Amino acid sequence: MRVALYARYSSDHQRDASIEDQLRLCRAHAEKQGWTIVDSYTDRAVSGASLLRPGIQELMQDAQRGKFSIILAEAMDRLSRDQEDIAGLFKRMKFADVRIITLSEGDVTHLHIGLKGTMNALFLKDLADKTHRGLRGRIEAGKSGGGLCYGYDVVRQVDARGEPLRGDRTINATEAAVVRRIFADYNAGHSSRTIAMRLNADGIPGPLGNDWGPSTIHGNAQRGTGILNNDLYIGRLVWNRLRYLKDPDTGKRVSRVNPTDEWVMQDVPELRIIDQELWDAVKTRQRSLAFSTGSKSDNPMRERSRPVYLLSGLVRCGCCGGGYSKISADLLGCSNARYKGTCDNRLNIRRDALEASVLSGLRTHLMEPELFKEFCQEFTREVNRLRMERSADLVARQQELERINRDLDRAIDAIFGGVPPGKLKDRMTRLEARREELTALLVDAKEPPPLLHPNMAETYRDRLARLSETLSGTGVRNEAAERIRALISAVVLTPEGRDGLTITLKGDLAAILAFAADKKNATAHPERGVLQSFLSQASLVAGAGFEPAAFRL
Template sequence: MTKRAVIYARYSTGKQKQTSIADQVAMCERHCENAGWEVVGVFSDSEKTGKRTKRPGLQEMIEMLRCRKADVVLIEAVDRLHRSVVNALSYFEITTFRGIELYSVSEGQQDFIKLLFNALGAQYYSDSVAVHTRRALESLVRKQGRTHGMAFGYRKKDGETGLNREPDPETAWIVTRIFEETAAGHSAEQIAQRLNQEGIPAPKGGDWYTSTLRGNKQRGDGILRNRIYIGEVTYGATKSSFDPETGKKWVEATPDQATTLQVEDLRIIPQPLWDAAHTQLEATARQVETIGNASAAHRTKYLLSGLLVCGCCGRPFTMQAQGKYYCRNKKLCGNRTPVLREAIEQRVFASLRDLFLTPELEAKFDATIAAERRKMASASGSNELRTLIRRKAEAEKAITQILRAIESGTTFKSLLERAQSLEDEIARLELQINKLEAVRRSAEAMPTRAAPVYAAAIERMETLLADPDFVHQASGHLAQLIRSIRLTPDHTAQDGMSAEVHMDLGSWVLGAGYSAEIAARFSNNPQMTIEVGAAPPT
């Protein structure tokens, strides 16, 4: 009776040839033909590690074996089936229980002892390769700053030595924008929503999610926590392993085994911007700790939540009882004066509507905007840009001359170092040119006067305030416009509390709908304080 055979093939990573599966299957089919077996099924798994049990192709084959639809299982080698002694023996039990033979093309028919030793060798080899690979990658990080991953905002850089990654002008600006908006007080939810609305693709395509931005603090992943953006190349900060029972992959932090190197050429985010963004992340984390859950920390119930601070101790005012805000630190700082929520909201909104844009402030802001437009126009149209373009053209011409020299018979090896140097220079020049051209585009989108900026921001605020269902969005908009509202006990002021609203022009530019890149040019220049202690107009 002709034996029924099933074939199983597997390869591990995307770096291996996809033809590996076809080669294994062809080898097994030839073996079946020579043995006179009938092939009744072919199963395979591409880019699946042999340490995992839940491989689709493997599971399909096991289901077929459980139904006793085969007499022989044929593999190219035992390590194709599994790289774990325990699991390899488990599959052996499944086959022997049903009277199914297990064959390897390179190792012959498997019995318990042969399978035990072959599986032991496969597992030892896998573990040994992992150790040696880790050491090799650590060496490349230490000596050359070469990385094995591709973080969002970077692209591959050719060359067998030196850096193998560089900032990608097409995506690096998105990373910068995320940090700028975070530093400006925007939540991850707000940033992700805007990126999706603008159709900006996420790192793996599709939509942006808050987890993509925030990541995991312990593992240091997520765009806002990845230190590669400040030029820190790290290897060994995490370790992956597979649960022997479920086959699930686990990633754990291993800071004591990490290798870190500072590579300024990989920096995308300036240190002050990184520090400002992480100050905001820490503030959110403190809110989570106080409130008890992340969603509550990011979703406000009251319009001025997070903006009111005590003028005596600097700690926040929080809603505590009967619709009143109190200093959270009132027992220690002594400021026990409360303020009604409705009263402070009315005073702040009235001041923003009616008292903000005085002729003096408008003139001051117009002058600031005009100065910034002149500065950006000068930067984008300066001799520096023309010089960079000329240098890039010269470098490209030199590359062409090297190619011609090679065609005429010059040994390539003698020109390799010069060619690599020119390629590196062209890449640096392209990055600088793209930055200056981005400045030029920003200059074209820059506001021309303060009044339209103010009007757009106020119109947005009025729209949101008109609908009670938009409290969270309205609060987020106010957080764009206002840096803080300082409340200080004052028996001469309305409600026994003086109130100062602190903001800057950058906040209003952002609140008017301009990009974070443009708004950042006006942040803290100039700052302003508005006294809202007077009673609102009636």
Template sequence: MEITAAFYGRFSTDRQRETSIADQERVCDVRATAIGFRIVVRHTDEGVSGSTPVAARPGGKQLLADALAGRFEVLLVEGLDRLSRDMVEQERVIRRLEHRGIRIVGVLDGYDSDSSARKLHRGMRGLINEVYLDDLRAKTHRGLAGQVSRGMHAGGLSFGYRTVPVEGGNRLEVNQEQAGWVRWIFEKYANHGWSVQRIAHELNRLKVPALRGGTWSVSVVYGHPQRGSGILNNTLYIGKYIWNRSQWMKDPDTGKRVRIDRPVEEWITQDLPELQIVSDEAWERAKERMTRTRAQGGPGRAPITRTLMSGVLKCGVCGGPIIAWNKVMYGCSIRKDRGRAVCTGVSVNRDKVDDLVLGIVRDEILTPEAIDELEQEVRRLMSVQRRESVQAQADAQRKIEASQAEIDRLIDAIAQVGISPALASRLQAAESELAVLQAPSQERKQPELKMRSMANIVARYRTMLENLDEILATDLDRAKELLREILGQPVIEKDAEGHVWVTLDKEKASMLSHEADSTFGCGGRI
């Protein structure tokens, strides 16, 4: 009988020619032919780190999907490091695949799921692979530190500069065109009192290219004062270069890379006056205003409240998320952050949208099909409750009988050999245990499970839905997930006549009419 197999290949960077996909595929094809496997599935990931979770890679995700669907019996890889260089992730993936009955063969490292020493083998390979990553990380960091000590650029290009190749590496130099815009930003912020939002909007209106050709946002202009990010917080603009302020580490729970700030004593700081773009006076004025603004609750403060529909709705113009602009209005986050030059966007009254969308949700979960599903679930739960109650009574009765039997044995022992302190103590303890076991049993000898009528349950269900907004607000993250499951992702859009519509994925729509005072009121129905 022919055995079906899958090939999986991965490499991290374009420089890894010796482990290119073609080379990996070639050695796996040779092994498959020699053993008699037929490769029916091929998945690859190019330019993906071995520390990235398999399910977070495009090819890895497809591989796992094919495995769960039973499309192959054997997985061929060049080595276990192609699956993962993280011991925990490697073990998790291998166990998942082998639990599905899939044999894993590492062609070059000799791993084979059929081997009795497989756990020892993969444990050693996992340790070697993880140490390799740590060693590579340390060597890369040491090399970058050496470049910095020699006055070279170690990555992380800022707006206002460009790199020029020199002997031994790359150096920074001022990009005069961009430097003019840096000075313009500081001038508008420090001297003219412009908000960072207005600055970002104006840069986009003037079509000034951002560093990587995108558009300007509040975060690009303002950044983070403690991290030294953003135009207004970048010390390089006053000729002070700081390197090694932070590092990126993978969160073991989510698999995502998160930024970790390093201690100040690990920073490497250099004075490079030739790279100064902004005067010391302009820098200080900007910092003074920034301090005042943060004290007044401006940029840098976390949002005071979170709203139910923020992130659930999306803009019909640019596709960006709809957020709470203020206590009254929802609007496009892209328009708010980057300006009308990037997205003309829409805005709509929060209360009216909440009422409208929650009304749709209520109708959706009160359909005959939903009520029927509710009834089935209630009956299932009641059935489980009955079984558990019967089992609990049986367990309690067995414990009572066992305790009574122990008391009888102790009494027999006392009758034969006489009472002793040890026997008396044990008999007293056994009688106490029996009293505890019998007390609840006597209180409810035959517990009667009373199931409310289905009509009462549905009535209570409807009553709860009247306060749906309050119920959902108790766990916003979970509520947003449920809303997306029911609604998909509703779109807020405006038609040619100025009417604003909430359009659902399931071809449901409701109109909010455009009033004269530029707010939007609910003027239609589902």
């Protein structure tokens, strides 16, 4: 029996040796059962509330490939504490014909999944409730509920028994002066962008040592984020303003605003930095400048909306690495130069001119007649050869499996005909083992993709020649734009001279350009064994492996 071991611990506060302890116990059990350990998988300091863990993901992938037939862990909660995840894991392993065995529960069955899965989920909820209750007690005692905001330092002290006292803070005089300056400047009529630029120009580090940005200052008044919205600066500790949930699809924590009657407020006058009059004046100015906008969380469809323009979110500054954003209806400019003052690149570019330059460059570099024709011919031959080899391997395995089935049938007929079974035992054992191996290979095997048509170059050239026309049409614009964006990771604009900007593409599309320009022979591809390029009805899509990943237009 081939077995894989899995171990996990969930917190940085736990010992790293916990992994080795779990694996040691599992190894001892496997040796006692006479099982062969083929591999071990671990996740260190990762919560069991989600399956988005590298160790468990690799375990599941190898199980689907038939690498082992048993998963051995210390307990079910090491695999997952989420009801949905543990049930899904069990279902997938059942499909892959892989048993789950733990030292605590033994051979895991549907009954274990139902009962222990519920118990583990309740454990997480109970732990969260106890943590929440403990934090509330600390808040009501005037201590920190976790995290340290700008303007304060942690007070490190111990009690009479030498145990650390946690949750006490004191005002950081240097940072408090910066906070007062921000409030005073904002009250004097300066925007958060101007304040951020001045702080960066004076070399004053922001929270966590980062540059100051407008959002760091104005934040979100409803959520209490940002310097201007921190109630602690007026000696009022507000807790439980937000609650955090884990997105089941991404595993990331997202925040939601709690009703105001659930907020916990505690006066801590010794931590006041801003006087009440200045605070009230700033709040009045904030309300006068506020305008109503729905948050992304209020409208989930906004998070899935398509980019408005072809290169939205992809344009970067070649000087500072920051993004290029709209500074007017048609102009793009460096965000760091405009909003933070940390970049000297003041050159702007029209959005339509940038898109036209990129598309023109693509047409020019992807349509060099002789080079592209030769490359496509060689590329088509090489890809078709590899695909025919894959097809031949698949057919050969299917034919061998059919031959083994016939041999086994003849052996059974021979036994019924009077041949002693002992003479055929070894032969039948080898045939059965090979049949299982071939069956597993054929189950995982994918049908080889169709061969590329010899006229790929002409079809591609026709599509490319009408690239601008395609992108301007309403029918396929979104689909065509998405395919182009998927091949571009960034469009870098670097100043050249006083008034010029150099455009550099980064990503798979840039690599295709460089590959087509530098290597006419497709067999020179660094990963020629896994070429996955094919011509779809609308575009040429390239697989991984192209280098380099930048191309200057």
